[in-house]
Amino acid sequence: MKQLYIFIFLLSITRTLQGQNQQVLTPIGFSEVSITDAFWKPKMEKVATTTLQTCILQTEVKTPRIRNFEKVARKQGEKHEGIYYDDSDVYKALEAIAYALKTHPDPALEKKADEWIDKIAAAQLPDGYLNTYYTLNELENRWTDMEKHEDYCAGHLIEAAVAYYNTTGKRKLLDVAIRFANHIDSTFRLANRPWVSGHQEIELALVKLYKVSQEERHLKLADWFLAQRGRGFGKGVIWDSWKDPAYCQDAVPVKEQKEITGHAVRAMYLYTGAADVAVNTGDTGYMKAMKTVWEDVVHRNMYVTGGIGSSGRNEGFSQDYDLPNESAYCETCASVGMVFWNQRMNALTGESKYIDVLERSLYNGALDGLSLSGDRFFYGNPLASNATHERKEWFGTACCPSNIARLVASLGDYIYAKSANGIWVNLFVSSDAKIKLADNEVSVSMQTNFPLEGKVKISLSPSTQNRFALYIRIPSWADGEPVSGNLYKYLTNYQSNISFFVNGKKVEVKVEKGYAVIERQWEARDEVSFSLPMDVRRVIAREEVSQNKDRVALQRGALIYCVEGIDNNGKAWDFYLPDNAKFTESKQQILHEPIIALQTEAITFKPTPDGQGLKPEKKKITAIPYYTWCNRGKTQMQVWLPRRVHSIRINYDE
């Protein structure tokens, strides 16, 4: 049986490495995009300063993460402190620094990064191995426990190395990463030694490395890691009779997977890596499986915030349609992973629905993980709170802070893409970019106040007058349904027709795969303009989601709203919102963050003075964008607001 697997596996490697690149779109990298946006630019600046300084302080001073590397170099028999996967936080912070340096050069920050890199390089063993936990504590046991995140840490090292090389041109960390990757390749793939990564991550990292190193072995190793899964090699190591193989997506081979299971971040990194391998090998098997898995995520297991992984027990997925609000896990890293994976799915298909999900996860589930001040974090992002949640300075397992930092710092990656004869606008973010199309270079400039307002202007200046198509994503929320599938729908049917203008004149557009296509001869300073509909929409969930029975969520543009106690006399769980309540919008600030708040009138019930009765009473309520909650202390919150009363609890507010 095992021989058969190996045969099939070799056959598939051979076939796929000869295949055709299926990628429809090439995303424009963040280094080609200059962001001028009122919403995102201040956040990127905050990340480049406050958030990264927080990561540095925690990594270097308040926790022993950097000190572990120093100990390896000192060789004085000192033991590892912290958790065995702590190296990864150093690498991920370094990756975020690399992205920030590209857009916000800062010699002091670069010096700090070089200092870290020297320490990391000094901790690499002569054979290329690099892991402070094993090197300090039990080197004789390295590579014996697939669950101990050695390859996961390697993956983050590789990602950091590629990012730092791309920003600075400095090869030191890249060479460290290549030596480590080659060590892994020799130890496993070339030695034909089975190994299932207990926490996927190295697959996508190796494809990034391959793009820089151009060494085929790095791509082959990524593919090899994918092919290891679901063959039973992890039995007794990363899973056993006590632990489910589906937890780490090891129950069936990746290409045969149909359902989303287990740990959400592991799953997202796995599928991102599979998509990257598919693009570079032309292997269609992964994509076929992933389309089915994606539907399982988005049609049955995704929160309205784009968050995933409802259960804290496994940091992951539970049953279809089980989407509890207060106990929602929705790890920040999982939403970051949704951004990664959906970008790949969009690039491979040219379909806008993947960006709809990406945008939802980005503006809601992921962004919620970072405080407005930039120095506090959510690990989980619940959709309701009884004033029990608060943002933290750091975590014992500190994956989320540097993950949201690297995402925001590289936001430019997700705005534009190109195809053979087209420029694709995926997100609405004020920015300038130069995009090469065949022999033409097009200067693109977008101006918008999205997500606060819906007007968007895009100026195009081709270097040579030329015919090409501009593809503008029509967000699903603007056009009849909040998101692909029918997990969520609008309470009332809604159809908007967005009018597109070129140089002020309305143009007819055709719509392809969710994009408005304007194909013409473009001239310098041509300006495309349109308005996205920004009215407040009531979203309801399908009835299978029992937690949202008789409830409604509010969405305005890309933003999901919530009601927080601090704006509502301390209580957010004591009212219902009649379906005919009208909203008024007002510009407000939460700390320094400008927002559009929604005001309306709900119904509450007030106890009589003796506490023996209840009488109905109007309650003015204010809703704010979900990503801004919990920046003003611990307070009640809910995203899904009751539309009517079907039950009450008495005295459960405290």
Add this chain to the structure above:
Amino acid sequence: MKQLYIFIFLLSITRTLQGQNQQVLTPIGFSEVSITDAFWKPKMEKVATTTLQTCILQTEVKTPRIRNFEKVARKQGEKHEGIYYDDSDVYKALEAIAYALKTHPDPALEKKADEWIDKIAAAQLPDGYLNTYYTLNELENRWTDMEKHEDYCAGHLIEAAVAYYNTTGKRKLLDVAIRFANHIDSTFRLANRPWVSGHQEIELALVKLYKVSQEERHLKLADWFLAQRGRGFGKGVIWDSWKDPAYCQDAVPVKEQKEITGHAVRAMYLYTGAADVAVNTGDTGYMKAMKTVWEDVVHRNMYVTGGIGSSGRNEGFSQDYDLPNESAYCETCASVGMVFWNQRMNALTGESKYIDVLERSLYNGALDGLSLSGDRFFYGNPLASNATHERKEWFGTACCPSNIARLVASLGDYIYAKSANGIWVNLFVSSDAKIKLADNEVSVSMQTNFPLEGKVKISLSPSTQNRFALYIRIPSWADGEPVSGNLYKYLTNYQSNISFFVNGKKVEVKVEKGYAVIERQWEARDEVSFSLPMDVRRVIAREEVSQNKDRVALQRGALIYCVEGIDNNGKAWDFYLPDNAKFTESKQQILHEPIIALQTEAITFKPTPDGQGLKPEKKKITAIPYYTWCNRGKTQMQVWLPRRVHSIRINYDE
């Protein structure tokens, strides 16, 4: 500094081993007591059959616990399966079997125990060491990690060995235990090598061993373990900058402790062991500290069920007065530990308040851990549930099932005690006992239907006519306050005068330390009778317990009541109970368990058909004894019932 500690420590050992035994009471052991009780006898029979068979099935067949011992004996390089402390579950099941065999002889069960004992003995190393995890996986690392429960497992081995020897007279396991204890004594105490037990338990076990072995070194070793704590030896091993030394009661020396902290079960075992050492060495230092710690537990940190340890995060104590109901951890083992500790405190002081707490923990917090069917268990015992809790067949960490089994099997230990000239009745349980008082042997026979009814008759037949005192505990709940301290009090003042009769004639009694004292010349078949007040009492918590604001708990005799959804149209969180509501009592059965149910009329609010309004409505409610909840499926439950409305939540039932 370390030298100073060692000096003080040696001084204290020397002094205390010369001290006087302070014990006021000697508990009568369960083997001297024959239980005939309608409440407890069926439970003991269920434990002796169903519960123990469940433990055997899980330990031997469904999990690898016994197989680990077999592997050690086979010496074929097989690895340990399961968790490193799993040996302890085997020992604790064996201890429960030993108790059950005493009262329910069963040759098949004894054969099974002998079979296990052979396997355990075969796994002992020549130097006395016995631990399947280390022996199979990393013998070279034994005794290097104080947190890995080697001494904890040793403690449970010792307890099992003593129990089995006491029941059967067979020495095989006892000799294994003595060899292991001597190995530990040589490795640490005699070698002057610091060691802080990461999970206390061995201290109390060693005192039990000392009583059988009569070897002074076993008592000295117990005292030595106690004296190790709070001196910094655990730093970097069982606690560090990431983990609080208070978690395992290692922040200050035991005799200087004033507050209850950390892991609840560790704390209970520690103080039980300290009390046992104090009794046998006459050292007053432990007792002084423990009286203060006990007040901290009972006056500020105990649930009305006698459960302790409110927080699941540390399986232990949080802040004073922080007693959340739904998330209450209240581990079954911690309530078992409360029974152990409070019995010792009572024996050392002769004060009834300790038995008040023991009884509360036994009939509520501990007994709730065992299903009525005897084969399902609660690890935690919350005081409210939104239909999310259910009893389990077993646990990964399986300490609770065998712990509640051994407690119930040895229930006879807690009913009677004696002093130089007195017989003490602590619990009200139908039973026959022979109690030796100087040259007199007194046959005691108690008849009662407690806790369902309050009448108690006690017949005394001394072998020689003799003057001695009968001390009958007057439960605090019968006499003005639910429990020592003012954490809980009755809603309305209440004073009951219990009348005592001897041979039908009322007698005046004096009250000492919470006991009614009847001192006289007793003759054969003298009968003492009295009635405990069994009316329903409303208990309220002090206002510092914010979770119980505007709430009331119902207590009838020793039993705390709760309202469960299954008896109340599926909902237990939707009403308030006016202070003037009257109760009616009715005999019912839950499965086969006879109970007194309480019926009364509460107020709920029902949504209007359109869900836009609420109107008050009477709701008949039924309350049942807390220990019987969750035996009929997953359903809402609460112990603390709202007395009035101060707030509502809308649509949070699902």
